[in-house]
Amino acid sequence: MERVDHLAHERNKSEFDVDAMKIVWAGSPHAFELSDRISKLVASDPGFRKDNRTMLSRKDLFKNTLRKAAYAWKTIVDLHLSEEEAAKLRFYVDEPAYTDLHWGMFVPAIKGQGTDEQQQKWLPLAYKMQIIGCYAQTELGHGSNVQGLETTATFDPQTDEFIIHSPTLTSSKWWPGGLGKVATHAIAYARLIVGGRDYGVNGFIVQLRSLEDHSPLPGITVGDIGMKFGNGAYNTMDNGVLQFDHVRIPRDQMLMRVSQVTREGKYKQSDVPRQLVYGTMVYVRQTIVADASCALSRAVCIATRYSAVRRQFGSQNGGPETQVIDYKTQQSRLFPLLASAYAFRFIGEWLKWLYTDVTQRLQANDFSTLPEAHACTAGLKSLTTTATADGIEECRKLCGGHGYLCSSGLPELFAVYVPACTYEGDNTVLLLQVARFLMKTVSQLGVKKPVGTIGYMTRVDHLMQCRCGVQRAEDWLNPSALLEAFEARAARMSVACAQNLSNFDNPEEGFAELSADLVEAAVAHCQLIIVSKFIEKLQQEIPGKGVKQQLEVLCNIYTLFLLHKHQGDFLSTGCITPKHASLANDQLRSLYSQVRPNAIALVDAFNYTDHFLGSILGCYDGNVYPKLYEAAWEDPLNDSVVPDGYHQYIRPLLKQQIRTARL
Ligand SMILES: CCCCCCCC/C=C\CCCCCCCC(=O)SCCNC(=O)CCNC(=O)[C@H](O)C(C)(C)COP(=O)(O)OP(=O)(O)OC[C@H]1O[C@@H](n2cnc3c(N)ncnc32)[C@H](O)[C@@H]1OP(=O)(O)O
Ligand SMILES: Cc1cc2nc3c(=O)[nH]c(=O)nc-3n(C[C@H](O)[C@H](O)[C@H](O)COP(=O)(O)OP(=O)(O)OC[C@H]3O[C@@H](n4cnc5c(N)ncnc54)[C@H](O)[C@@H]3O)c2cc1C
Numbered sequence: 001m002e003r004v005d006h007l008a009h010e011r012n013k014s015e016f017d018v019d020a021m022k023i024v025w026a027g028s029p030h031a032f033e034l035s036d037r038i039s040k041l042v043a044s045d046p047g048f049r050k051d052n053r054t055m056l057s058r059k060d061l062f063k064n065t066l067r068k069a070a071y072a073w074k075t076i077v078d079l080h081l082s083e084e085e086a087a088k089l090r091f092y093v094d095e096p097a098y099t100d101l102h103w104g105m106f107v108p109a110i111k112g113q114g115t116d117e118q119q120q121k122w123l124p125l126a127y128k129m130q131i132i133g134c135y136a137q138t139e140l141g142h143g144s145n146v147q148g149l150e151t152t153a154t155f156d157p158q159t160d161e162f163i164i165h166s167p168t169l170t171s172s173k174w175w176p177g178g179l180g181k182v183a184t185h186a187i188a189y190a191r192l193i194v195g196g197r198d199y200g201v202n203g204f205i206v207q208l209r210s211l212e213d214h215s216p217l218p219g220i221t222v223g224d225i226g227m228k229f230g231n232g233a234y235n236t237m238d239n240g241v242l243q244f245d246h247v248r249i250p251r252d253q254m255l256m257r258v259s260q261v262t263r264e265g266k267y268k269q270s271d272v273p274r275q276l277v278y279g280t281m282v283y284v285r286q287t288i289v290a291d292a293s294c295a296l297s298r299a300v301c302i303a304t305r306y307s308a309v310r311r312q313f314g315s316q317n318g319g320p321e322t323q324v325i326d327y328k329t330q331q332s333r334l335f336p337l338l339a340s341a342y343a344f345r346f347i348g349e350w351l352k353w354l355y356t357d358v359t360q361r362l363q364a365n366d367f368s369t370l371p372e373a374h375a376c377t378a379g380l381k382s383l384t385t386t387a388t389a390d391g392i393e394e395c396r397k398l399c400g401g402h403g404y405l406c407s408s409g410l411p412e413l414f415a416v417y418v419p420a421c422t423y424e425g426d427n428t429v430l431l432l433q434v435a436r437f438l439m440k441t442v443s444q445l446g447v448k449k450p451v452g453t454i455g456y457m458t459r460v461d462h463l464m465q466c467r468c469g470v471q472r473a474e475d476w477l478n479p480s481a482l483l484e485a486f487e488a489r490a491a492r493m494s495v496a497c498a499q500n501l502s503n504f505d506n507p508e509e510g511f512a513e514l515s516a517d518l519v520e521a522a523v524a525h526c527q528l529i530i531v532s533k534f535i536e537k538l539q540q541e542i543p544g545k546g547v548k549q550q551l552e553v554l555c556n557i558y559t560l561f562l563l564h565k566h567q568g569d570f571l572s573t574g575c576i577t578p579k580h581a582s583l584a585n586d587q588l589r590s591l592y593s594q595v596r597p598n599a600i601a602l603v604d605a606f607n608y609t610d611h612f613l614g615s616i617l618g619c620y621d622g623n624v625y626p627k628l629y630e631a632a633w634e635d636p637l638n639d640s641v642v643p644d645g646y647h648q649y650i651r652p653l654l655k656q657q658i659r660t661a662r663l
Helices: 008-011 020-025 029-043 058-079 083-093 099-113 116-127 274-309 328-363 372-400 400-404 410-421 427-442 452-465 472-477 479-501 509-512 516-537 547-567 567-572 578-605 624-634 646-655
Strands: 133-136 152-156 161-165 184-192 197-207 218-223 240-244 247-250 260-261 267-269
Touching: 020 029, 020 547, 020 578, 058 083, 058 099, 083 099, 083 247, 083 516, 099 116, 099 184, 099 197, 099 452, 099 509, 161 197, 161 410, 184 240, 184 260, 197 247, 197 452, 247 328, 274 328, 274 372, 274 400, 274 410, 274 578, 328 516, 328 547, 328 567, 372 400, 372 410, 372 427, 372 452, 372 516, 400 410, 410 516, 410 578, 427 452, 427 479, 427 516, 452 479, 452 516, 472 479, 472 547, 472 578, 479 547, 479 567, 509 516, 547 567, 547 578, 567 578
Parallel strands: 133 184, 152 184
Antiparallel strands: 152 161, 161 247, 184 197, 218 240, 260 267
């Protein structure tokens, strides 16, 4: 049967070269080719089917995840896929699994915190998956406060070993993914105790399970922590609990790049900053920022296509009703999310660059940019995951009732995504780290020149008193007007916090008291980073008919939407007047009209397969209703016309003979 493209009329309207935009979105022609090829490979292989996930019991779901992970590995080996191709394959398989932690945290922790010898010993085993690792940091009693972890690693000079021990219930490791049922090894974080002295938290490689029969080794108690939010969703992951009872490991299994313990029991610290013990978190926060645009763009693709298919009200003379995407309210909710997806794509790319740069500097013993890299990864992780989680939920609402069906893909996407606001650092805790960095920068103004993303603070005197020069709505399209407004707002909020802080005798007390304001200042700073990097991106050459123009529209939508949403900040700090705010809003409305004919093409540019989207509402051809109708009949509840339980619970009700005074 010939397939009808119900969205063809929308695709014909677009004013730019979609294929060129696909390359911009992917990052390069090579990245596009890779993504395109691997996503199609996964989509066409029934071994990677995922449409039944929300119906399976936890045990069946988990076993199915194990099967898929093994099948993915077999595919990787059989096809001789490169590391890059393998990572893409795991991405498109789209199912949280222990392998995320093995490749995403265990391997990077050894690379970042292990010595050369340790890397040579452990990495080949990990690369071949002859061992499977997890990252066991968080405990029942402490997650955010890493310095508060209680697990101990006590050096025993007699045997040249560390004794890993969980002294309390709250010291039980709790949450690590892959730990519950799969990992054979962990990077366990524990307090290093040498000669009775506590040297703080460090990482240790600990074997947990036998490589022969998978049983826990002596002294190890390990299991899964139970069901999590949502059907399917993150329940494919075996987040685990772990207790150590005086487990002995050889001395050379302490990760020793940052600090060492010698055979004689001497503690030594390398020349590198202690914070490098936190290095794996910096790396993962960076990958989480890159991942945010994937999750958000996916939800936006579903909501945009469905908004073009869905019609409600507005029929004239018996003609078709209005496509809901034509309602201004729908546009003002949807298009900023579309623009955010693009903004996050570019900030993810930039952050990857920053991370690579800081890693190279660290290797050359230049630690000067580490605080900025920490502040950027922490702040952008917080900002992008909060916006993405909220954005996915907004997309669900944008799809009306049908968005609530699992077959829309949105409930599961939300349930899988929302813990990103918590894991790898609670978003508020991370913003407070940014705020500390900002306060330190302000307090050192005049002594130390701010550079990089905080470089705007060199112009603080100007930014404290500058006035917005916008006179007409179009003036808000001027990148320097936008940048200056965002810089002035961020600078003024930071300086106001610093001034308030100086009223406290005890700075820590002041920081705690003002923490809600400090978080807002941190948000302002991070939004400025995203806006400025989007603007910078557009200063480059971007090939393809109309591509750059579309990106300019999206950049302006993203920026003016933020300005509108946070206009309280801009007005109260005097960066703009109510008149400027109203002109910005006028401009925003007109930008929505410009994006409207291109909306479908802009989500096509993500190049997602129907398999990856996993959504009837978002399917490429827009043939939503027949698919929804068919899918309903697939539900196991419809296996029989009369439900199980009818004879037990429904019929007796219907047949009851109640004699009461009232009836
Ligand atoms: C897996 C990847 C797969 C890849 C696939 C890609 C897609 C991804 C999608 C899906 C997969 C995701 C799968 C789930 C993964 C989840 C895993 C986990 O959750 S692992 C646990 C994370 N745990 C936290 O993040 C704790 C948060 N807490 C902390 O980080 C710290 O305790 C912190 C920062 C809140 C406080 O640290 P302090 O107690 O040492 O505090 P202070 O005194 O403030 O800091 C001291 C100095 O150190 C600096 N600092 C702190 N952290 C730093 C860092 N990381 N780097 C550099 N400097 C740092 C500070 O700026 C400060 O510097 P000055 O003294 O002011 O100059
Ligand atoms: C799905 C998932 C997967 C995970 N995977 C792993 C893993 O693989 N390995 C691992 O080690 N861990 C893992 N974690 C644990 C995760 O990293 C922690 O849950 C996270 O760091 C938050 O810490 P917490 O649970 O202690 O939150 P808490 O710190 O207890 O947060 C509770 C509340 O207190 C607030 N709060 C805390 N401190 C402050 C403060 N100083 N100022 C103001 N407010 C504060 C927070 O904002 C939050 O609202 C995972 C968690 C989840 C949900």
